[in-house]
Amino acid sequence: MIFESHAHYDDEKFDIDRDDLLERLPDEGVEYIINVAANIDSAYKCVELAKKYDYIYAAVGVHPDDVENMKKEDLKTIKELSDYDKVVAVGEIGLDYYYENSSKELQKLWFSEQIETAKELQLPIIVHSRDAAKDTMDIIKSTDAKQIGGVIHCYSGSSELAREYVKMGFYIGVGGVVTFKNANKLKEVVKEISIDNILIETDSPYLAPVPNRGKRNDSSNLKYVIQQIAELKNMSYEEILKSTYENAKKLFRIK
Ligand SMILES: [Zn+2]
Ligand SMILES: [Zn+2]
Numbered sequence: 001m002i003f004e005s006h007a008h009y010d011d012e013k014f015d016i017d018r019d020d021l022l023e024r025l026p027d028e029g030v031e032y033i034i035n036v037a038a039n040i041d042s043a044y045k046c047v048e049l050a051k052k053y054d055y056i057y058a059a060v061g062v063h064p065d066d067v068e069n070m071k072k073e074d075l076k077t078i079k080e081l082s083d084y085d086k087v088v089a090v091g092e093i094g095l096d097y098y099y100e101n102s103s104k105e106l107q108k109l110w111f112s113e114q115i116e117t118a119k120e121l122q123l124p125i126i127v128h129s130r131d132a133a134k135d136t137m138d139i140i141k142s143t144d145a146k147q148i149g150g151v152i153h154c155y156s157g158s159s160e161l162a163r164e165y166v167k168m169g170f171y172i173g174v175g176g177v178v179t180f181k182n183a184n185k186l187k188e189v190v191k192e193i194s195i196d197n198i199l200i201e202t203d204s205p206y207l208a209p210v211p212n213r214g215k216r217n218d219s220s221n222l223k224y225v226i227q228q229i230a231e232l233k234n235m236s237y238e239e240i241l242k243s244t245y246e247n248a249k250k251l252f253r254i255k
Contacts, residue, residue, distance in 0.1 A: 001241060002226075003248040004033040004219040006092075006126065006153050006173060006201035009056075010045035013205040013216055021218060022053055028220040031245070034059055034252060036092050036126055036153075039066040040074050043081055050086040057252060059089035059126050067110040068102040075117050082121050088252040090118035091126025092153060095139075098131040108135060115143040118150075124251055125150035127170075133157045137164070146170070151199050151251065154207070158185065159192045166197045171251055175201045176209035176217065179228045190232045195243040199251070200225050 009018060025033070035050065036059040037043035046058035060081045062070055081087055093114040095107050118125045127150055129136040140146070146168040153173035155162065162172050172193060177183050190198070200222055202208075208217035209224040230240045248254075 001245045002028075002030045002032075002219065002222050003200070003245040004030055004202060004222060005151060005199040005244075005248045005252075006036050006175070007033055007204040007219055008038065008042075008206075009033070009035050009049060009204065010037075010042050011205050022049075022056070025219050026055060030219045030222070031055060032057065032248065032254065033219060034089065034126075034248075036089075037061055038063045038092070040077055043078065047081055047084055047087065050084070057086045057088045057254065058084075059091040060087055061090045061093045061114050061126070062110060063092050063128060064094050064096040064107045064111065065099060065101040067106050070106070070110050075113060078114070078117055079121060082123065087123070088254065089124050089126050089150065090114055090121065091150070092128045093118075093125060094128035095132035095136050096128060096130045097135075104135075107132075108139060111136075111139055112143055115139070115145050115148075118148050119143070119145075122148065124148050126173075127152045128154070130156065133161060137161065140165075140168070140170075149251065153199075153201060154203055155189060156186065157189075159189050162189045162193050166193055171197055171199045171247060173199050173201045174229060175203050175225060176207040176213070176221065178232075179209040179224055180213070181210075187232055190229055195229075195233060195235065195240060196247065198229070198244055199248050200229070200240075200244045 043060035
């Protein structure tokens with residue numbers, strides 16, 4: 001009963017074997033996947049995947065790397081795509097000052113705008129934040145995003161900030177990075193916050209956990225993430241599996 005809260009199976013890295021892989025993952029214990037959009041083209045593909053596979057749900061939105069040419073019209077497309085009931089979140093949206101592929105001003109503008117769209121749709125948000133901790137929190141507060149909630153995916157901030165997000169009803173997304181030797185900050189976060197506030201994710205095809213680090217990632221690798229969280233929290237594999245599954249079902253309102 002693995003709930004994969006964040007993957008990109010529409011990515012071209014899966015072009016050679018996408019259907020084989022997606023038909024096999026349920027046999028590896030993967031019960032649900034949220035396939036998350038990177039841009040508008042990707043959002044259409046996410047919806048197609050959700051229509052094709054019972055166990056796949058979609059999030060639609062534009063990643064901060066891709067907002068340079070974003071238009072008002074794209075917000076309308078996000079709303080239209082959300083008419084489909086297996087679209088369960090707006091994402092991924094946020095700020096990425098590490099790559100800064102789009103200007104900071106445009107990133108902030110479209111992050112805020114997409115939060116407003118999510119509020120209209122009453123859908124939770126999937127937030128990408130890299131090297132932009134303060135501005136991300138500022139926008140989440142100024143838009144009052146806690147009324148819809150969401151997940152800070154591939155969390156890379158401090159424990160203190162994680163607690164602040166949790167207090168606002170947000171979940172902390174933990175993926176393959178937690179298995180990396182040098183990920184002390186993330187390991188601390190996992191130890192300090194309750195399992196009731198954690199979602200597991202791969203961000204496939206990126207960020208494969210140890211022992212598959214560097215390879216193409218897929219949701220079957222979540223077992224290594226669960227194992228690592230179990231060790232850090234001194235809990236059983238089963239407890240981590242069950243809690244993260246229930247957390248995700250609750251956030252994305254999947255019955
Ligand atoms: Zn991301
Ligand atoms: Zn992602």
